[in-house]
Amino acid sequence: MKPDNYIQKAYHFILQNDFEEALRWFEAAIQANPGDAEVHYRCSITYGRSGRLEQAIRHAKEAVLLQEDKPEYHLHLQHLEALELVQKARKMVEGKTDASPKDLYQAAALLKSAISKDPLHSEAYVWLALVYSELNEHPLAITTLKEVISLFPQESGLQHIMEELKKRLKSYVLDLPTD
Known part of the structure; x- marks a missing residue:
């Protein structure tokens, strides 16, 4: 044949x-x-x-x-590698209420790498924002989410996540000890 x-x-x-x-x-x-x-x-x-x-x-x-x-072959490979990195990061943090800071920082590094390989991978940005929030790096979380919202303004679910992150930031600020 x-x-x-x-x-x-x-x-x-x-x-x-x-x-x-x-x-x-x-x-x-x-x-x-x-x-x-x-x-x-x-x-x-x-x-x-x-x-x-x-x-x-x-x-x-x-x-x-x-x-x-062939640039399209390289782009496709980078997209797949980004997917793989996001999957690894998710496994490190998803469903774990007691994820260690070490795991969270490793997940953040994987997600940043995924974004560098595929800057249009919205899921990588969302997970990075969530990981930053877990690390109490709320300004970084919000900045990361703003980035993905600017790339995909039509995604209404991103606005919902943003509101949740803002609530977490307010809660975090209110819980800070005062001198």
Whole structure:
């Protein structure tokens, strides 16, 4: 079978929302022509949309290695790496009422790295703002959230988070000891 036929089959299944079958065809296309950067790239996108980040990153890296002059391959890889960093940071703090300051600072570092890799990754900004708030760095939390609001002003949920952060700041200021 010609490599293009594999890709056509993969897209046929994507249009039917059968991503597992589409991935099977992408993998077959890669087996038939492992040096095709575009197939690795497309396969990576499908893995990413299927929530299989590890495989998505593996194929994105392969696409970049095979064809370094394609900026879209680099951007895609950076986006996936940012997703991975956000996932790691979330695991460090999500649902933990007793997260240590060390964990929170490590999570903040991961989230800053995610933002540097993908400056439009809104979730990274939101989590960074929440981590700053947990560290009682409320001005940094609000500044970070203002940044993402300026990028995505249409997101009404961000305004709700901002109001919550402002309440936490007021509560924190009221709880400060007075001399």
